[in-house]
Amino acid sequence: MAEELSLLGMWASPFSCRVKIALKLKVVQYKYVEEDLFNKSPLLLKYNPIDKKVPVLVHNGNPLLESLVILEYIDETWQGYPIFPKDPYERAVARFWAKFIDDKLLPAIRRACWGEEKGREKAVEEATELLQLLEMELKEKRFFGGETIGLVDIVADTLSLWLTSFEEGSGVELMTREKFPKLSKWSHEFASTSAVKENLPPKDELTVFLKSLFGKPAK
Amino acid sequence: MGDQVKLIATPQSLPCCRVEWALKLKEVDYEYIEEDLRNKSAFLLESNPIHKKVPVLLHAGKPIVESLVILEYIEETWKDKYPLLSDDPHERAMARFWAKFGDEKCVVGAFGAAWLTEGEEKNKAIESAQESLAFLEKQIEGKKYFGGEQIGFLDLAVGWIPHWLKALEEVGEMKVLDPGRFPSLHEWGQNFLEIPLIKNSLPPREKVVEYFNAGRSYKRSLEAANKP
Numbered sequence: 001m002a003e004e005l006s007l008l009g010m011w012a013s014p015f016s017c018r019v020k021i022a023l024k025l026k027v028v029q030y031k032y033v034e035e036d037l038f039n040k041s042p043l044l045l046k047y048n049p050i051d052k053k054v055p056v057l058v059h060n061g062n063p064l065l066e067s068l069v070i071l072e073y074i075d076e077t078w079q080g081y082p083i084f085p086k087d088p089y090e091r092a093v094a095r096f097w098a099k100f101i102d103d104k105l106l107p108a109i110r111r112a113c114w115g116e117e118k119g120r121e122k123a124v125e126e127a128t129e130l131l132q133l134l135e136m137e138l139k140e141k142r143f144f145g146g147e148t149i150g151l152v153d154i155v156a157d158t159l160s161l162w163l164t165s166f167e168e169g170s171g172v173e174l175m176t177r178e179k180f181p182k183l184s185k186w187s188h189e190f191a192s193t194s195a196v197k198e199n200l201p202p203k204d205e206l207t208v209f210l211k212s213l214f215g216k217p218a219k
Numbered sequence: 220m221g222d223q224v225k226l227i228a229t230p231q232s233l234p235c236c237r238v239e240w241a242l243k244l245k246e247v248d249y250e251y252i253e254e255d256l257r258n259k260s261a262f263l264l265e266s267n268p269i270h271k272k273v274p275v276l277l278h279a280g281k282p283i284v285e286s287l288v289i290l291e292y293i294e295e296t297w298k299d300k301y302p303l304l305s306d307d308p309h310e311r312a313m314a315r316f317w318a319k320f321g322d323e324k325c326v327v328g329a330f331g332a333a334w335l336t337e338g339e340e341k342n343k344a345i346e347s348a349q350e351s352l353a354f355l356e357k358q359i360e361g362k363k364y365f366g367g368e369q370i371g372f373l374d375l376a377v378g379w380i381p382h383w384l385k386a387l388e389e390v391g392e393m394k395v396l397d398p399g400r401f402p403s404l405h406e407w408g409q410n411f412l413e414i415p416l417i418k419n420s421l422p423p424r425e426k427v428v429e430y431f432n433a434g435r436s437y438k439r440s441l442e443a444a445n446k447p
Contacts, residue, residue, distance in 0.1 A: 050320070050354060062309050065316050073312040088295040089281055095288045100269070133269060 005030040008044050008056040010037055011201050012209045014158040015067040016055040021154050022074045024195040025081040068098055071151060084151050097137060097144065098155040105130045106158055113170040114214040120172070127174055131183065134159075138182045142189060153190055160187040161200050162210070169211035224249040227263055227275040229256055231422045231430035233326075233379040234286035235274040240375050241290050243416050245297040257437070287318055290372060303372040314365070317358060318376035324351035325377070329384055333391025334435055345393055352396065355380075356404045363410060374411060381408030386427040390435065 007023070007030050009016030023030055035044050035054050047056045047063035057064040057073070064070045075083040085091050105127070112120070112127040134156070138144060144152035163175055164187075177184045190196055226242070226249050228235035242249050254263050254273050266275045266282040276283045276292065283292045294303045304311045328348030335341040355377060359365060365373035384396055398405040412418060422430075 059309070064309070064312050066319060069312050069315045069319065072315065073308050076308040076311065088292055089278070089283070091295065092283045092288050092292040095291060096283075096285055099285055099288065 004060050006033055006058045008033045008035050008054050010035050010054045012206055013054055014162045017157050017199055018067045018154050019055045019070050020199040021195050022071050022083055026078040028078050094151045097152045101155050113166045113172045135180050135183050138186055149193055160191045165207040165210050169207045222279050225252055225277040227252045227254050228273050229254050231427045232273055233383045237286055237375045237378055238274045238289050239420060241293045244301045246300055247297055314373040317373050321377040329387055329395055332393060333387045345395055348395055352401060356401045359407045360403045381412050382421055386424050386431060389428055390431045
């Protein structure tokens, strides 16, 4: 049976980008469908009636939702490049950090960059503490996955290009080279990896878009 | 022994129970280390320094935290007994998706509604939690368990609904799981609680109510302390 694989995504979404990176690493062909999030297509509403979000991977008519779930599905379905570690304990550690990034770090970064002026200082402090934990986890490794990128690197994509755009768009500095030498180096190496580089959106356009999405006029 | 399994947990905690259910289904021997959450032990803080929460599974001295991550670890480590997940990647993905949904929308929604005092906001929160439960109702329609003929990963992940949600309804003076609106989910819940392994491990409802009340008082005292 001919395989049918489509990805419903959005150019500025780091979550869609994760899936593109994973499919590239596995050397899997797919059809990409760009979604307008302000005017969602019937296709998106059909495949994800639950929260109507991207990314949605549709494989042989079956929709897969939530980027972390999709990454695991991709790893289980296509051989070749390993995204998850093999060892159960290392898989648990990778899952833990993936969850940490999505559940704790990203919301904290959003609050620090785009939250209300009133709580700004506290939010920056919180985001900084959480980034420190990730900085420590990287240790002396080139990537979270070791010598090559793995699950946590892919999930941390937001910390490379998107965080730079957040910082430029909001004027809030979080991941400076002085405070985060390891993460800063990682960010550069990650963005230079071919599977990542060709899937990143253009930075200036991204900054403009994020600023219009998150930035609020001063009250 | 090198391979020893320990579980740092609290008896009334729903994420802890789902881990115990998995260990019992897989017939894994483990040492239960009860944690007093009002007076956290050095052992817990050492084993889970980032979140400082239960459950923590220790296997050969290595800690694994976050209950759904622990369930995956248990599934991958003790492969020869009782598979929690299907072999089919799409079914596995759906179980994982709904487990995440259950935690992020249903648990958060139900607890959020419980803590609000009576009024418009509370009613809205209850309605929102019910909208989330409606998705689970659809998933269980026509099936005995989420796992099919026997319970699996998703049943364990949403296994809090028949017992803990009842306690939460009592504490929060609200009705969420209306059997009229959620007949299939309600029936699944009854079947789930009848399974001997589950039935024999449930913490008594009064204890769960007490635990939730203590959690709410603690939360309120923190909020009061933080007010200028």
